[in-house]
Amino acid sequence: MKKTKLLLFLALIIVVGGRSFAQECNCSLAFKWAKQAFEDNDAGFQYILDQKGSEAYQIHNNVFQKKVRRITNADSCMLAMRQWAKFFRVGHFGFIVNQSQPIKNNSVLDNKTTTNKKAVNPFAHSSAYVQDYDSSTVYLRIPTFDSKYKKEIDSVIHANLNKILSKKNLVIDISDNGGGDDASFDEILPILYTNPISMVTVTRLSTKNNNKIWEDQLAQKNIPEVWRKYYTHYLDTLNANIGKFIRLRDRDVYITSYNTKHPLPQNVGIMINGNNGSTAEQFLLAAKQSKKVKLFGTTTMGELDISNMYSIISPDKKYTLWYCTSKSLRIPDYTIDNKGIAPDFYIDRSIPREKWLSYVAGIMEDW
Numbered sequence: 155m156k157k158t159k160l161l162l163f164l165a166l167i168i169v170v171g172g173r174s175f176a177q178e179c180n181c182s183l184a185f186k187w188a189k190q191a192f193e194d195n196d197a198g199f200q201y202i203l204d205q206k207g208s209e210a211y212q213i214h215n216n217v218f219q220k221k222v223r224r225i226t227n228a229d230s231c232m233l234a235m236r237q238w239a240k241f242f243r244v245g246h247f248g249f250i251v252n253q254s255q256p257i258k259n260n261s262v263l264d265n266k267t268t269t270n271k272k273a274v275n276p277f278a279h280s281s282a283y284v285q286d287y288d289s290s291t292v293y294l295r296i297p298t299f300d301s302k303y304k305k306e307i308d309s310v311i312h313a314n315l316n317k318i319l320s321k322k323n324l325v326i327d328i329s330d331n332g333g334g335d336d337a338s339f340d341e342i343l344p345i346l347y348t349n350p351i352s353m354v355t356v357t358r359l360s361t362k363n364n365n366k367i368w369e370d371q372l373a374q375k376n377i378p379e380v381w382r383k384y385y386t387h388y389l390d391t392l393n394a395n396i397g398k399f400i401r402l403r404d405r406d407v408y409i410t411s412y413n414t415k416h417p418l419p420q421n422v423g424i425m426i427n428g429n430n431g432s433t434a435e436q437f438l439l440a441a442k443q444s445k446k447v448k449l450f451g452t453t454t455m456g457e458l459d460i461s462n463m464y465s466i467i468s469p470d471k472k473y474t475l476w477y478c479t480s481k482s483l484r485i486p487d488y489t490i491d492n493k494g495i496a497p498d499f500y501i502d503r504s505i506p507r508e509k510w511l512s513y514v515a516g517i518m519e520d521w
Contacts (some may be wrong), residue, residue: 163385171331175350178227178228179225179226179228179230179231179251179472180197181222181223181225181226181230181231181234182222182223182225182331182461184217184222184235184249184251184472184473185218185219185222185229185231185234185235185238185467186312187194187468187469187473188235188249188282188468188473188475189215189238191363191466191468191475191477192239192359192475192477194363195361195363195464195466195477195479196242196359196460196478196479197357197358197359197399197460197462197477197479197480197481198242198243198459198460198478198481198491200346201481201485202241202242202243202365203268203459207239211241211413214238214241218234218237218238219276221371229474231251232249232251234251235249235510236249242456242460243457243460243491243492244456244457244464244491245356245431245432245455245457246431246457246460246461246477246478247476247477247478248298248463248474248475248476248477249473249474249475249476250464250473250474250497251472251473252467252471252472252473252474254367255390261342274380275499276311276476280308280372281297281306282295282296282297282303282306283295283302283310283394284296284310284313284314284317284318286312286317286321286517287511287515288323290322290323290519291321291322291323291324291325291515291518291519292314292317292318292323292324292325292326292419293327293511294311294314294318294324294325294326294327294342295327296326296327296328296331296335296342297328297330297331298331298332298338298431299331299333299334299335299336299338299339299434299437300334300335300338300484301334301337301338302336303333303338304335304337304338305342307338308338308340308341309343311341311345312341315345318345318372319345319416319418319419320418321418321419322418322419322420322421323419323420323421323422323515323518323521324345324419324421324422324423325422325423325424325425325515325518326342326422326423326424326425327424327425327511328424328425328430328434328437328438328443328509329425329426329427329429329430329451329510330427330429330430331430331434332429332431332432332434333430333431333432333434333435333436334432334433334434335433336433338433339429339433339437339440342437342441343410343412343440343441344412344414344416344421345416345422346420346422346441346444346446346447347412347414347415347416347444347476348415348444348446349443349444349445349470350409350410350411351409351410351411351440351443351444352407352408352409352443352482353407353408353409353410353436353439353440353445354406354407354482354484354488355401355403355406355407355408355482355483356401356461356462356481356482356483357399357400357401357480357481357483358392358399358400358402358462358479358480359361359394359398359399359479359480360392360393360395360396360397360398360399360400361397362396363464363466364392364464364479365389365392365393366464367464367479368385368386368388368389368392369389369460371385372385372386372389377445379391387452399481401483403475404454406483407483410440412457419446420521421446421448421518421521422441422444422447422448423447423448423449423450423517423518424438424441424442424448424449424450425445425450425451425510425511425514426438426449426450426451426452426454426495426497427451427452427454428452428453428454428494429455430454430455430495431454431456431457431458432457432458432461433447433453435454435455435456435457435490435494435495436458436460437457438454438495438509439490439495442495448461448498448499449495449496449497449499450497450498450501450510450514450517451476451497451499451500451501451510451521452497452501453494453495453496453497454490454492454494454495455494456490456491456492456493456494456495457490458479458487458490458495459481459482459484459489459490459491460478460480460481460482460491461478461480462477462478462479463476463477463478463479464477464478464479465477499514499517501513501514
């Protein structure tokens with residue numbers, strides 16, 4: 155998240171996607187390396203340690219040191235590392251044995267519209283799209299904020315902007331959206347806007363490995379010179395402050411304002427669930443500041459305070475660890491991690507997922 159085009163993975167990136175890998179693994183050595191790398195580099199390590207205490211952490215480690223001694227295969231080792239990391243948070247962590255091949259997402263965004271109320275099916279598409287639900291409601295589906303889909307998301311919104319701005323109600327469905335890049339929701343906020351939007355920034359933990367993020371950025375081809383100057387400044391600043399948390403932006407809080415307040419849509423309902431995390435939650439923090447917006451569904455995952463993931467590979471090249479490099483300045487006043495963002499309208503289990511849209515649209519009809 156945070157509008158930097160860094161390596162971002164979905165929550166619980168440990169996923170092995172249901173596949174089974176037969177290679178052997180010295181999990182005891184892997185655990186020893188990953189634990190030290192996490193302690194040295196993760197922006198949330200000390201924060202959680204201060205909350206839970208060193209004694210609780212030592213007990214937790216003793217349990218897992220005994221557990222990993224008995225593990226000899228990659229699948230079980232990856233699962234153990236995921237369980238170990240839950241001491242700190244529910245997501246924004248990853249560990250793999252490097253021969254493992256993650257599942258690739260080959261979906262392509264498209265723009266499909268229809269005026270048939272019965273044809274709106276949230277499960278019929280794996281990409282962003284807009285559809286008329288009825289004469290007063292438009293449905294916008296955004297399954298991911300992954301940075302590689304930003305252009306397609308923007309294209310869908312631009313192609314359907316007149317439609318969206320002509321209806322009383324807008325339903326935005328981000329259920330199961332695990333996050334991505336903050337820039338991917340830039341074109342949505344002006345549609346919802348009623349008043350200035352306040353967003354709190356982050357501090358970055360400066361370590362030798364964490365600062366390679368900016369070396370990676372500088373190594374990209376054809377980056378604009380203005381960004382090259384920013385990245386160089388960030389890198390120099392961080393390298394001069396190893397071991398410290400550094401705010402790279404020039405202020406703690408940024409206020410976003412737009413020149414236009416659209417009269418329509420009058421009401422915006424955003425559908426959420428427990429699979430929303432990271433940038434999806436950042437979007438919700440911005441969107442729900444609008445007087446037009448209400449959230450429908452279930453509480454989100456809660457993985458936003460400690461963010462901006464990066465990776466480190468073990469010296470023997472056998473393992474890769476993903477962890478977080480930044481900590482929100484919302485801490486401790488307004489925390490999301492391990493709690494999530496609650497809906498304004500809770501949708502209970504008696505309402506099946508395929509009926510959520512009709513349920514939300516029905517409530518909004520009376521507004």
